[in-house]
Amino acid sequence: MKTTYLLLKYLAILLWSSFVALPFLWALTTSFKTANGVTGGATYIPWLQYEPSLEGWKVLVRTGGQGIDIVAPYISSVVVTLSASLISLALGTLAAYGLSRFSYRLGFVKNSDITFFFISQRIMPPIVLAIPFFLMLQFLGLLDTIAGLILVYVALLLPIATWVMVDFFNNVPSEIDEMAMIDGCNPIEAFVRVILPNSLPGIAVGGLFCIIFGWNDFFFAFTLTFTKTQLLPVAVVALNSSVTPWWSLSASALVSVAPLVIIAFVVERFLSSGNMAGAIR
């Protein structure tokens, strides 16, 4: 009975893993193919079924002429995603601490309403924001610039960062803040010296969310840029033209997913360890 259950369990896990992993495998094999390899029917095993070629990868870093050059969009994407995530996390953490520890009131508006207002920014479909963002960036002269994109992404990521951190701080007992104040910290010192060092798991989760959302966004990267600035998702999709170089498309797709996979592995360790154990009984 138990063996059957275990078998079924592993079978289910295996099926799901293949479902997730096979597209990557497909992209991986395709990236080493040439035009003939792609059009010549389904082949999976290099050297046996097709002759692997590095051409799909090489063109990614070649500029001009036949080159595709995803290096520039890659750098732009890293700059935009990291800047926007850092700014959002910094502002979001401060806002969340305030929302978690102090009571604000303006008429009938109270803390939970403010928190909801933050997250409500992500409830509406992004298309609603496209034209306002476009007009605002136009007014600021920041259309088609890295700075403009950072600004827009901060607006998109800040609610996520704030929401994650509010939830985290609500689970940190306020007695710890009080203890820090009794031990001689003013409220800012209590936050910086005691609460922040103990908030790494929350910051890791918030940061992970920000980076995933920022890195993967196609919609705003597409609508708010034209020629000067291009982010990675747009650059990858742009390869899909009249004559699609499937090998380069696959290679660039893999390259753009890689950082998220690495970050997920790193952050996962923060999530499972180092919580508030030992703070309070």
Place this chain on the structure above:
Amino acid sequence: MALVMQNIDIQVGGVAHLDDINLTFRRGGLYTVLGRTLAGKTTLLRTIAGLQQPQKGALTLHGKDYINLPVWKRRVAMVYQQFINYPHLNVLANVVFPLKRAGVPRAEARQQAREVLAKVGLAEFEKRRPAALSGGQQQRVALARALVKRAEILLLDEPLVNLDYKLREQLREEFQNIFEGQGDAIVIYTTTEPAEAIQLGHEMIVMDEGTVIQQGNPLAVFNAPVTIRCAEVINDPPMNIFRGTIEKGDIRLRGGVRLPVPAHMAQMPEGPYRFGLRAADLSIGGVIESKVELSEISGSQTILHLRGDIGAFIFYEDGVYQHSIGDTVPVDLNSDRIYSFSVEGDLIAAPAATDEQWR
């Protein structure tokens, strides 16, 4: 030179947590605050620490206003009933933390922290994180962090309540030595356990429903509680209260129980009263028939919850006995130990104090 609270009121959501509190804490004094849960003990300490602001009243330390001084400028140390430590710091760093905030040089701070850790018996644990310690050890870290500051005011909020019985006994004994070393600090210690309050304190403050109901030398309060409410709080199990009258030289209780009026009540006029008798001042083998409603065995005592014509009461029997629920037990009341209260609950006469160990 003292910490003085005058007419302090604290209300939260329309409920009075502290109601017109007037207290004076002198330097070098060890005060125990005894009260049941929700009596306002924690609110009292939080007010002194500055974590809660009273709506009304004055708080002064050595004659200077204390209410408007922010928490981090008050030289206060506090131990919570939950064991609160900084989880990201090891034991030594936890204890050094308040000294560092106070600007004590690193080497000196470490040395002082090590001394205090040795005092609370944690010398060999200084490298551990709080999470890697047992509950008792975590509370010792919190205690060490409070002691190391040599604060003017040391507040302890039921520090033993979350510990197991053995550890509680052990730490309670150590407290007496630890507090002696605090010099002229004001030490305020809250507890729900009468024995703890009486054993530790130089002065005992009894609280109930946000008010101070009695204050004074612990044994004096124990021997002469001024009201029934106080008598109930300072006795564990609570003092038994019987309604009755004094008539024709007899104490008459319900169920036809008659007792001779003892010497300490001889001056009392006839009339209705309420009589109090501690659970330990009853004995087996008398004329009062009562049925067992509940029997608990605690350490080396048996606590019987009984009900008879006289009413419901609790009987504390030395030794461990087996009683089944519904059994009939004959008991006797020791009339020499009877307290008499007015119908309103104020003390009229108390038996002479004895050297007998309080419970």
